[in-house]
Amino acid sequence: MRVNLQYSVELEEILEELRNLHFRKNIHKIEVVNKEIKQLDANLIENNVSSSRETIATLRQLLFSIDSTLSDIDLMLEGYEKIQAQQILSKLTEEINEQSCETDESGESGGEFNLSELYVNPESVSYVMENIQLRASLNESREFWPSDISNLHRFSTIHMSGHTPVNVVGDPTLIEQKIFESKKTLLKG
Numbered sequence: 001m002r003v004n005l006q007y008s009v010e011l012e013e014i015l016e017e018l019r020n021l022h023f024r025k026n027i028h029k030i031e032v033v034n035k036e037i038k039q040l041d042a043n044l045i046e047n048n049v050s051s052s053r054e055t056i057a058t059l060r061q062l063l064f065s066i067d068s069t070l071s072d073i074d075l076m077l078e079g080y081e082k083i084q085a086q087q088i089l090s091k092l093t094e095e096i097n098e099q100s101c102e103t104d105e106s107g108e109s110g111g112e113f114n115l116s117e118l119y120v121n122p123e124s125v126s127y128v129m130e131n132i133q134l135r136a137s138l139n140e141s142r143e144f145w146p147s148d149i150s151n152l153h154r155f156s157t158i159h160m161s162g163h164t165p166v167n168v169v170g171d172p173t174l175i176e177q178k179i180f181e182s183k184k185t186l187l188k189g
Contacts, residue, residue, distance in 0.1 A: 002068070014080050018073050025069040033062050115146055118168060122179050124160040128172045131155040 009017045036059050043052040134155040138145055149169065156172040158179070159165045168175055 011083065014076070018076055022069065022073060026066050029062050029066050033059060033066070036062065115149075115169070118166060120158060120160070120166075120179055124163065125179055126159045126161050128156050128158050128176050128179070130172050131157045131167055134167055 036055055040052060040055040040059065043055055132155075135153075138149065138153070138155075139151055142151075153169055154171045155167060156170055156175045157165045157167050158175065170178075
């Protein structure tokens with residue numbers, strides 16, 4: 001009878017723990033499988049049908065056991081990949097003003113804008129709203145914007161608890177989808 005065991009390890013230790021699990025559960029069995037394969041070959045050469053069938057049954061049990069362990073390890077690796085993806089989180093393009101992200105009292109931008117990647121923790125996002133001021137700035141002062149941004153682009157501001165709001169390129173609905181699309185159940189196994 002198989003039972004599920006559950007325990008926790010540090011994220012940095014997962015791959016080492018999975019390697020140890022593989023070693024503990026599979027390495028000896030793989031050696032036995034190799035021995036049994038040689039025995040099966042010898043049984044077949046000797047036309048020993050009964051022993052061949054017994055060896056095949058033993059091999060199938062061993063391979064099933066190895067496959068079960070590999071399946072568990074694969075599920076945990078899948079969860080690990082999801083954790084890594086969520087740590088990197090939702091990859092967005094951030095609008096950064098090299099001198100200041102703020103506009104001055106006259107509404108003029110503080111300098112040129114450029115683009116860089118942004119990683120956002122979905123857990124910290126309070127809300128996303130359209131930033132029509134940036135769109136107006138784009139239409140009024142095109143020379144300060146990167147050439148790959150067109151007048152058709154929309155902008156959003158991501159408000160995060162405990163952080164300065166961040167301006168990004170994209171429609172608020174699209175940005176929200178990108179932020180929350182990776183929010184799934186993690187480690188299984």
